[in-house]
Amino acid sequence: MHRRLIVPSALAATLLLAIPASAANSSPGAPGIGDPYYPASGNGGYDVSHYDLRLKYQPTTDLLEGTATILVTTQQNLSRFNLDFGLAVSEVRVNGRKAAFAKEGERELVVTPGTPLEKGRSVSVVVRYAGKPSELNIDGYTAWHRTPDGGVAAQEPDSAVWWFPSNDHPLDKATYDISVSVPDGTQAISNGVLQSQSSRVGWTRFSWRSNKPQASYLATLAVGKFDITTDRTADGLPILNAYSKDLGDIAGAARASVERTGEVAEWLTEVFGPYPFNALGGYVPNVKSGYALETQTRPFYSPRQFANGANVSVVVHELAHQWYGDSVSVDGWKDIWVNEGFARYSQWLWSEKEGEGTAQELADYVYAQHPADDVFWTVKPGDPGPDKQFDIAVYDRGALALQALRGEIGDEDFFAILKGWPAERAYGNAKVGDFVAYAERISGKPLAALLDTWLYEPSRPAAPTAAGARTARSAAAAPQQPKSWKEIAATNGVHDHQDH
Structure with a gap:
């Protein structure tokens, strides 16, 4: 026989009050x-x-x-x-x-x-x-790279797991x-x-500290046998670069590229403003993958990035991400253009600075490579979808969008925006729409329609023109390949992680 326990109402109220609000709700x-x-x-x-x-x-x-x-x-x-x-x-x-x-x-x-x-x-x-x-297979791949002497964690959109x-x-x-x-x-x-x-x-213990906010996919670990170089920037920031001892015949090209990290970062501060973190560097482990990644303060470079010789352009790309992608990170992964369009455009600006082709010449050349019926124009850099997140169109059409913006508002406002945006959004997150609104505020011009055409319309826009120009170039005149193009094109798979 079961007896029913009857609790007086006053006692029941007391028992309820004794339950923490956190448990009840x-x-x-x-x-x-x-x-x-x-x-x-x-x-x-x-x-x-x-x-x-x-x-x-x-x-x-x-x-x-x-x-x-x-x-x-x-x-x-x-x-x-x-x-x-x-x-x-x-x-x-x-x-x-x-x-x-x-x-x-x-x-x-x-x-x-x-x-x-x-x-x-x-x-x-x-x-x-x-x-x-390395035995973990998540979402069909592993982000952990075994190497002959250790292991490496470097992957996008996630590797922490x-x-x-x-x-x-x-x-x-x-x-x-x-x-x-x-x-x-x-x-x-x-x-x-x-x-x-x-x-x-x-056993030897190495203890590292990142003292500014960092996204989990930007945390990296590389264990192996490395040749390490150290230095300091003119402002006193420590630089540490590491190269696998077993890089073979690309070792020289890797060093000739990554050792220019301090120089490239110094130039980028002129374009994007003060460097946002407490250290600089890069590392090249002995991995088979072909991509590079903007792991915060210390980008990862696969040996294949230097297979054809030194490539400072890939260093420019990954260091630009320290501002655009690392300090100012995506709000959601559909906002990848606020990372990749700007990192790609930084390569164009480096070419311009080095006298190997202006950003406008590179824009003309890229535009001419893709006729109107090319599937390139169907990818929307402002929301490419997870399957096209690292498509070349996100990079090149994304950079074309910035050149179109530069032509529309002029260099003074354009470079003020490039420097002001990472300062205003430092250590935070942002959407594509946030950048559009910021550009309109700084320039005082309506820009939503222009950027919508370049970032969201699945068709070929009119060619971007230089500041002050108001007529499109002749379609019959094929632009000459800029001197920097081969080095830039060598980074086309810079974030192509399909070779997991």
Whole structure:
């Protein structure tokens, strides 16, 4: 026989009052941040301020062991929350207490704290984990590159999920401390400034710090045997470049390119304003992939970028991203033009500066390469879709849009916009529409129709013209190939990650 317990109304009210508001009103954080291109990327319910990663990596076995301490602020009353992560997890603690956790699908780590978390609270999350990153196949590929002497994490739109738990979307940027222990004789390269290096019982620990907000896909790790060069800019910023000891016959071309990092950055400050971070550099590991990536403060360059000789243009491209893409990041991945159109145009400006072809000459040449029926004109740089996110049209048609803008408003306003935009949006995020509105405000001209034609119309616009010119060039006159074109074209696959 079951007896029904009757609780007096006054006692029931007292019991309800004893339940924390966070428990009564809490709900799970969303398993995605809301990006239509990548619905599983990122998470809702919290904002990360800092990642502290303490790692140990054995190159011979590809075993990565890690403890990630993640500092977050809750944005709602949370009953549970997700982290993006693929490796096996052994323990999770929330504010020092053990929390329940479970893996869902390829990339979701679901954490349920013992008691719900109230909105607006500072929370520490500790995740202990281990595994072999190269064995993770997520969304059909791996972002972890095995090398003969180690491993490399560098990929876009995400790579963090292979080596540390995160809120893996550019909308949630944070500062980083990344400390990595590797066997003696091996180095660990990461973002920012090397804080310390110490050895103990056959292992050497390298500790790196990035003190400005950084998107998770821009965090990088390269373990291997490197030749390292160091220097400082005229302003005192540390420069650290690293080259695999096994680059073969491209070693000279790689060094002849990446060693000009300080010079290129100095020029870019004249175009885009003060450099936004605490360090400079680049690294060239012995990987088979062919792309490069703007990993914050220390871009990744594959050896194939230098297969045909030195290529400073790719260095220009990746360093331009430090302003356009890293400091000012996309709001959503459909806004990729505010990264790639500007990085590509910086290559045109470098060509102009070096006397190897003006931006207008390059625009004329690119435009002439694509007749009206070319599928090139069907790609919309302002919203290309996830399958066309890194299509050459996003780069070249994106740069043509900027040349059209320059012709419309003149050099004074155009270069004021190039410098003012990363200053106004420093360390934040932006949409294509935000840039259009900013350009209209600075120039005082209506520009939405012009940029809509170049960024969203699936057809060939009229050719962009130089400032002051109001007549289109003769279609019969084929533009001569600018001297810089071969070097620029060699970077056409700079972010083509289809060779995962």
